[in-house]
Amino acid sequence: MSKYILPVSVFGTVFGAAVLLKNHVTGGPCPSKATIKGKTVVITGANTGIGKETARELAKRGGRIIMGCRDMEKCETAAKEIRGKTLNPHVYACQLDLASVKSIREFAERIKQEEERVDVLINNAGVMRCPAGKTEDGFDMQFGVNHLGHFLLTNLLLDKLKESAPSRVINLASLAHIVGKIDFEDLNWEKKKFDTKQAYCQSKLANVLFTRELAKRLQGTGITVNAVHPGVVATELGRHTGLHQSQFSSSVLSSGGGSIPILYLSKSGNTTVMDIGF
Numbered sequence: 607m608s609k610y611i612l613p614v615s616v617f618g619t620v621f622g623a624a625v626l627l628k629n630h631v632t633g634g635p636c637p638s639k640a641t642i643k644g645k646t647v648v649i650t651g652a653n654t655g656i657g658k659e660t661a662r663e664l665a666k667r668g669g670r671i672i673m674g675c676r677d678m679e680k681c682e683t684a685a686k687e688i689r690g691k692t693l694n695p696h697v698y699a700c701q702l703d704l705a706s707v708k709s710i711r712e713f714a715e716r717i718k719q720e721e722e723r724v725d726v727l728i729n730n731a732g733v734m735r736c737p738a739g740k741t742e743d744g745f746d747m748q749f750g751v752n753h754l755g756h757f758l759l760t761n762l763l764l765d766k767l768k769e770s771a772p773s774r775v776i777n778l779a780s781l782a783h784i785v786g787k788i789d790f791e792d793l794n795w796e797k798k799k800f801d802t803k804q805a806y807c808q809s810k811l812a813n814v815l816f817t818r819e820l821a822k823r824l825q826g827t828g829i830t831v832n833a834v835h836p837g838v839v840a841t842e843l844g845r846h847t848g849l850h851q852s853q854f855s856s857s858v859l860s861s862g863g864g865s866i867p868i869l870y871l872s873k874s875g876n877t878t879v880m881d882i883g884f
């Protein structure tokens with residue numbers, strides 16, 4: 607019996623420490639009780655993970671939610687589920703493939719034609735550590751989807767956001783940006799050996815740099831721009847890596863009670879619970 611005491615206590619300590627660390631890093635659920643009736647929110651990659659949870663929460667708070675997803679079947683299913691759970695009928699599924707400039711332009715055009723206003727744009731969709739691959743337009747998949755696609759979408763919707771001010775843009779970044787480097791000579795991994803981890807970190811650093819520059823350029827327009835590090839959340843993001851799929855990581859990651867804490871990186875680099883309401 608005594609031979610099990612040491613391994614069991616080591617496991618208990620490691621597990622407990624991992625849960626405490628996770629709770630410390632993620633900060634806790636958003637405390638805001640604000641409602642957003644009359645506000646329109648556009649959110650990319652909303653059929654699963656953080657995007658779906660955010661869409662659900664904002665639908666619960668009364669917003670008109672436009673979910674932009676590449677797989678319409680998954681998107682319709684998620685939108686239907688959210689409408690059913692929140693009893694908010696204004697949750698819409700819309701085709702958007704961020705790996706295609708054509709699709710992004712069509713999506714933005716549809717929003718501009720059909721929506722009276724866009725109060726919040728949440729650039730959430732992302733792909734992490736996928737095998738080497740290119741978008742329809744020949745960009746590295748992670749740089750293309752995570753940064754360039756959202757860069758284009760945001761710029762196409764800027765006039766609408768300005769007309770709807772006070773409005774906001776929220777970019778889902780990651781603490782992974784800290785080890786990212788932007789290789790301006792070879793953004794698409796054509797001259798050097800492909801490194802999928804670095805490609806993700808480069809794309810997430812691009813999210814942060816884009817946020818800072820856009821925030822600066824939009825000063826005085828009534829549009830605020832923030833980058834969010836969402837914490838470490840059990841989603842499908844690790845589908846190419848196995849991360850979030852082991853028994854250990856899923857136990858630790860799901861131990862927070864199911865809510866998604868939302869943090870943002872301020873200019874000083876601090877993380878704080880973000881008020882997603884108005």
Ligand SMILES: NC(=O)c1ccc[n+]([C@@H]2O[C@H](COP(=O)([O-])OP(=O)(O)OC[C@H]3O[C@@H](n4cnc5c(N)ncnc54)[C@H](OP(=O)(O)O)[C@@H]3O)[C@@H](O)[C@H]2O)c1
Pocket residue numbers: 650651652653654655656657674675676677680702703704705729730731732733734751778779780781835836837838839840841842843844
């Ligand atoms: N989870 C974490 O711990 C964590 C940590 C730091 C940062 N983040 C960031 O949080 C964001 C959301 O990630 P998540 O964890 O919720 O991941 P997820 O569960 O894998 O969700 C990613 C979403 O992005 C969509 N997507 C991928 N490629 C797309 C494309 N070409 N066009 C349109 N949509 C596309 C996916 O659609 P499909 O379902 O069709 O693939 C899915 O809806 C990402 O930007 C990620 O970098 C997450």
